[in-house]
Amino acid sequence: MATTPLVAAPVSDSLAAAPGKDVVIQTRDLWKIYQMGTEQVAALRGVSIEIHRNEYVAIMGPSGSGKSTLMNLIGCLDSPTKGQYWLNHQLVSELDDDALAHIRNHEIGFVFQTFNLLARATALHNVELPLVYAGVAAAQRADRALEALRKVDLVDRKLHRPNELSGGQRQRVAIARALINNPSILLADEPTGNLDSTTSNDIMALMDKLWDLGNTIVLVTHEPDISEFAHRVIYIRDGQVARDEVTKRGRERSGQTPLSARGQAEPTRGRPGA
Amino acid sequence: MHLKESLLVALDTLWSHKLRSFLTLLGIIVSIWTLVAVVSLVQGVNQYVGDKIAGLGSNSVNVSQFSLDDVTDQKRFREAQKRNKPITLSEYQYLRAHATLAQAVAAEVQRQTGTTLKAGNHSMTDVVVAGDTANSVALAQFTIVAGRFLSETDESHDAPVAFIGADLATKLYPGTNPIGQQLNIDGHNFLVIGQASVMGNVFGQSQDSFVEIPIGVYRGMYGTRDSIGVNVKAPSALLLPAVTDQVRVLMRNVRHLHYADKDTFGIIGADSLMNLWHQLTGVIAGVMVGVSFVFLVVGGIVIMNIMLAAVTERTREVGIRKALGARRKDILSQFLVESAVLSTVGGAMGIGLAYGFTLVAGAVTPLPFSLPWLAVLAAFVISTSVGLFFGIYPAQKAAKLDPITALRAET
Numbered sequence: 001m002a003t004t005p006l007v008a009a010p011v012s013d014s015l016a017a018a019p020g021k022d023v024v025i026q027t028r029d030l031w032k033i034y035q036m037g038t039e040q041v042a043a044l045r046g047v048s049i050e051i052h053r054n055e056y057v058a059i060m061g062p063s064g065s066g067k068s069t070l071m072n073l074i075g076c077l078d079s080p081t082k083g084q085y086w087l088n089h090q091l092v093s094e095l096d097d098d099a100l101a102h103i104r105n106h107e108i109g110f111v112f113q114t115f116n117l118l119a120r121a122t123a124l125h126n127v128e129l130p131l132v133y134a135g136v137a138a139a140q141r142a143d144r145a146l147e148a149l150r151k152v153d154l155v156d157r158k159l160h161r162p163n164e165l166s167g168g169q170r171q172r173v174a175i176a177r178a179l180i181n182n183p184s185i186l187l188a189d190e191p192t193g194n195l196d197s198t199t200s201n202d203i204m205a206l207m208d209k210l211w212d213l214g215n216t217i218v219l220v221t222h223e224p225d226i227s228e229f230a231h232r233v234i235y236i237r238d239g240q241v242a243r244d245e246v247t248k249r250g251r252e253r254s255g256q257t258p259l260s261a262r263g264q265a266e267p268t269r270g271r272p273g274a
Numbered sequence: 275m276h277l278k279e280s281l282l283v284a285l286d287t288l289w290s291h292k293l294r295s296f297l298t299l300l301g302i303i304v305s306i307w308t309l310v311a312v313v314s315l316v317q318g319v320n321q322y323v324g325d326k327i328a329g330l331g332s333n334s335v336n337v338s339q340f341s342l343d344d345v346t347d348q349k350r351f352r353e354a355q356k357r358n359k360p361i362t363l364s365e366y367q368y369l370r371a372h373a374t375l376a377q378a379v380a381a382e383v384q385r386q387t388g389t390t391l392k393a394g395n396h397s398m399t400d401v402v403v404a405g406d407t408a409n410s411v412a413l414a415q416f417t418i419v420a421g422r423f424l425s426e427t428d429e430s431h432d433a434p435v436a437f438i439g440a441d442l443a444t445k446l447y448p449g450t451n452p453i454g455q456q457l458n459i460d461g462h463n464f465l466v467i468g469q470a471s472v473m474g475n476v477f478g479q480s481q482d483s484f485v486e487i488p489i490g491v492y493r494g495m496y497g498t499r500d501s502i503g504v505n506v507k508a509p510s511a512l513l514l515p516a517v518t519d520q521v522r523v524l525m526r527n528v529r530h531l532h533y534a535d536k537d538t539f540g541i542i543g544a545d546s547l548m549n550l551w552h553q554l555t556g557v558i559a560g561v562m563v564g565v566s567f568v569f570l571v572v573g574g575i576v577i578m579n580i581m582l583a584a585v586t587e588r589t590r591e592v593g594i595r596k597a598l599g600a601r602r603k604d605i606l607s608q609f610l611v612e613s614a615v616l617s618t619v620g621g622a623m624g625i626g627l628a629y630g631f632t633l634v635a636g637a638v639t640p641l642p643f644s645l646p647w648l649a650v651l652a653a654f655v656i657s658t659s660v661g662l663f664f665g666i667y668p669a670q671k672a673a674k675l676d677p678i679t680a681l682r683a684e685t
Contacts, residue, residue, distance in 0.1 A: 077597060077677050098601045105599020116594045116681065120286060132279050133599040177598070 301573025306624025405492020621657025
């Protein structure tokens with residue numbers, strides 16, 4: 001299969017060019033090669049990207065483009081075959097399973113297309129689950145989980161099980177769970193894939209609100225409508241970055257700084273440095 | 275902290291699949307039940323037998339043709355049959371004359387099967403008919419409730435008199451005083467001269483179904499081939515070993531046994547009876563423990579199977595937990611706790627059933643039944659260990675799941 005020659009996306013086009021902002025995600029020449037029987041299949045072929053704090057980035061691509069693989073690597077669910085990945089200035093591409101688990105717990109907030117909540121646990125318990133693995137005491141966990149549910153407006157459903165919640169509500173619980181440990185990035189994989197258009201808009205509005213609060217959001221999608229909510233889109237094709245450009249929204253916002261930087265809302269989320 | 279989370283998940287899982295959990299646990303429940311029940315049973319019976327044997331007179335020994343060892347297996351018994359000779363009346367007289375340390379030396383010979391006793395319209399069969407010396411009363415466990423025991427005169431004159439046990443009084447002479455009445459033993463007439471107190475049952479066998487007649491009369495009726503038993507009573511428990519030794523020396527002497535020859539007779543005391551008892555129950559207990567062990571292994575394998583199914587069923591859940599930061603050991607401990615909880619609950623149920631069993635058995639039999647707490651503790655430890663041991667393989671499988679693949683699974 002012929003590979004398209006690529007030009008590295010000019011980083012200066014993105015919102016990130018503003019001085020003083022630090023880099024949360026930096027990958028250098030990431031490769032992921034799978035062994036399929038006797039064949040070797042390269043899902044990622046040298047991906048280098050940079051995402052700064054409080055960016056709102058969408059990663060787009062058709063199925064088979066490698067965007068899911070890139071997402072798994074960014075989310076520390078997997079390690080690259082070649083190349084490096086710095087998350088919050090920490091080289092995570094060579095960490096072992098336990099260390100990756102720790103990173104996932106503290107630095108990554110996952111939001112999945114199929115919600116991935118524990119079916120037999122209440123909303124409250126689902127939200128506090130990352131804190132269980134972080135070793136936080138029970139009373140504190142409950143407080144923080146309640147606080148997170150408040151942010152997504154679901155306190156009155158805290159004792160409901162997922163099967164007693166609508167799709168939109170489940171996703172909001174998942175988002176609260178993703179935020180509970182103050183992660184460096186919010187990683188959403190087709191978050192509206194299982195939702196109708198009205199609920200999808202509600203969820204994307206919530207994402208906007210979270211960006212306003214200072215979160216760094218990485219959205220993986222194949223739907224152009226959804227990717228337009230982000231401020232920057234990285235197009236992946238055949239395992240490489242095809243384009244990296246600011247969206248319409250991004251251009252509208254480039255003159256503005258988010259609430260957090262204006263010092264009018266809560267302090268910046270995420271921790272600088274390792 | 276994680277432990278509590280695992281514990282809650284485990285209990286919740288168990289409860290939400292009640293039937294499946296119960297079926298899984300059957301092996302464990304049955305094995306723990308048998309284990310604890312057997313231990314209680316053995317303890318109870320030992321207690322009972324110990325009490326009864328102590329009641330039989332812990333200060334005396336019985337000299338007879340065979341010892342307890344001689345009858346424990348076929349081979350020994352055949353050897354003993356060739357080697358041992360019946361005790362004779364003259365040997366008894368010799369012992370009586372020379373066992374200076376003993377308080378009393380009495381002789382008894384008896385039979386039970388095929389005996390028929392009649393009095394008026396009433397009759398009894400298979401009663402113990404015993405020919406005793408007059409001094410047997412000194413070793414007796416009963417007291418005389420009416421009349422008198424056989425006397426020296428009765429003995430020396432072979433008088434046809436009989437001393438009856440409590441059962442005979444009620445069955446052959448209901449409503450009347452048996453003393454002075456006639457008693458027909460296997461075709462021979464006797465005069466009833468005395469009655470014994472009630473002694474009760476041993477293992478459901480009545481101890482009160484006997485009649486004692488002078489030993490000379492017995493031998494006149496039934497011949498002189500039956501082996502005589504010589505009962506020797508020591509003045510105290512402390513002196514029993516010395517008395518036993520003296521009796522043994524006297525017997526070997528009167529039979530002209532050489533130093534290296536084995537005894538051609540047996541001396542049976544309370545402790546040898548207890549030893550035999552322990553031997554027998556030991557075998558039974560061993561078999562039962564073996565059986566419950568087999569059930570335990572089966573139960574453990576069933577748990578392992580169910581946990582493997584559970585891991586497959588909850589692959590997605592494991593993926594979610596790992597994505598949220600659970601490490602391998604978190605997943606491992608979660609599933610280990612689950613299988614341990616499962617098996618411990620099974621053990622608890624088994625113990626509960628065993629407790630019920632001891633209550634029922636205690637009410638229905640004369641045996642003292644209790645649940646030895648050591649057995650309960652051991653049962654808990656064993657059942658939890660089985661869960662942990664057989665749960666390791668499934669737990670490891672879960673811990674090794676790749677989060678990406680796991681998240682794509684059905685459940």
